[in-house]
Amino acid sequence: MVWLLPVICHADNNYRRIQVTAPYIEMHTGPGSSYPIDFVVERGEWVEIRKRRTDWFQVHTRRGRLGWVIIDQMRQTRTEDGEPLRLVSYTQDDFRERRWEFSFYGGEMEGAALLGLYGGYSFNENLSTEISFSQALGDFSSEYLIDINLLSQPFPEWTYSPFFTLGSGIIRTKPNATLVQTEDRTDSTAHVGVGLRVYLTRRFFMRGEFRHYAVFTSRDDNEEFDQWKIGLGFFF
Numbered sequence: 001m002v003w004l005l006p007v008i009c010h011a012d013n014n015y016r017r018i019q020v021t022a023p024y025i026e027m028h029t030g031p032g033s034s035y036p037i038d039f040v041v042e043r044g045e046w047v048e049i050r051k052r053r054t055d056w057f058q059v060h061t062r063r064g065r066l067g068w069v070i071i072d073q074m075r076q077t078r079t080e081d082g083e084p085l086r087l088v089s090y091t092q093d094d095f096r097e098r099r100w101e102f103s104f105y106g107g108e109m110e111g112a113a114l115l116g117l118y119g120g121y122s123f124n125e126n127l128s129t130e131i132s133f134s135q136a137l138g139d140f141s142s143e144y145l146i147d148i149n150l151l152s153q154p155f156p157e158w159t160y161s162p163f164f165t166l167g168s169g170i171i172r173t174k175p176n177a178t179l180v181q182t183e184d185r186t187d188s189t190a191h192v193g194v195g196l197r198v199y200l201t202r203r204f205f206m207r208g209e210f211r212h213y214a215v216f217t218s219r220d221d222n223e224e225f226d227q228w229k230i231g232l233g234f235f236f
Contacts, residue, residue, distance in 0.1 A: 015048035015060070015166065018085050022076035027067025031056035039065045054201065055089050063175075090202045096125050096156045098235040103207055105231025112138035114147075114229055125156040130167075134227075141175040165193035171215060188216045191227075203234045 024042050028035040031053040039061070043048055047059040055071040066146045077085045099122055105112040116134030123129070136143040149167020173185045195209030208230040217225040 009114045009131075015050055017046050017048055017080055018074075019046050019080075020044065020077050020085075022073065025069050025073040025076065027059065027061075027065065027069055028056075029067060030109075031058070031068045033070070037067065038067050083217070092157075092159065092199045094203075095199050095205060095235060098122055101128075101205075101233055101235040103231045103233030105207070105209075107227065107229030109136040109227045110138070110225045112136040112143070114227065116229070120151070126153055127151070129155070134229075139141075141173050141174070144172045144174070145189070146170055147189070147192040149191070153197070159199050161197045161199075163195050163197060165191070165195070165209070165211065167191055173212075183219075187218070190214050203236060205233050205235065207231055207233055221236070 019055055020041050020043050022043060024040045026037045027039040027041060029038045033228055041059075041061055041223070045061065047061050050058040052058070053068075056068045057071065057074050058066065058068050060066050071087055071089050074085060075087060096235055101122070102117070104117045105115075114134055118132030119135055120128050120130035120132050130147075130149055130151055132145075132147045132215045134143075134145040135147070136145070147167050147169035149165045149169075151163050151165050153161055153163040157159050168188065168190045170186055171189050172184065174184050178228075188203045191211045193211035193212045195207060198206045200206055209228075211227045211229075213225050213227060215225070217223060
């Protein structure tokens, strides 16, 4: 993987210098497109890189001007060795092409607080598989769930992208011994769900989900419950 070398690259604290190869690059007053353009650096001029904030770089010109340049324009420069400046940036296209993702989440399950995590692998933009572990902490018992499911994302190009899940797993119920004198039990489950992924920035996204579970008990008395959760994830 190629990345931007440290901005301060020499022992004497000299900043890294780059030369503009595009007709010009635009310097904003702050790290964002909403900030006005304050100055333009023309082809052939040299600038120093002072710092980076996400996809914006603060640069300093020989004329003493200080401003912020977007990463796409920074790629139109070259180093003192004559090589193009190579930078890493993660976009929504990278999110669509991801292979692995992980997330931590919290939520609610039948009035109990829910905490959990999951890991997923994408076969393509539309289909992925996931495994998750959750714990619900209720007043009378705690439930531990392990789920495996398939996820279908029909519109991966959308920033707010809906998805659907179908899977199965197991649930282990552990009663609070000080309140309920019953034995632990483990049952099989099946679930369907619907949710929404929202790409945030770089490698991060947010995910909210609703699932409806059916529990197949050994008592010939099947149960159902709902689960809501929301979490922050990252991908690579």
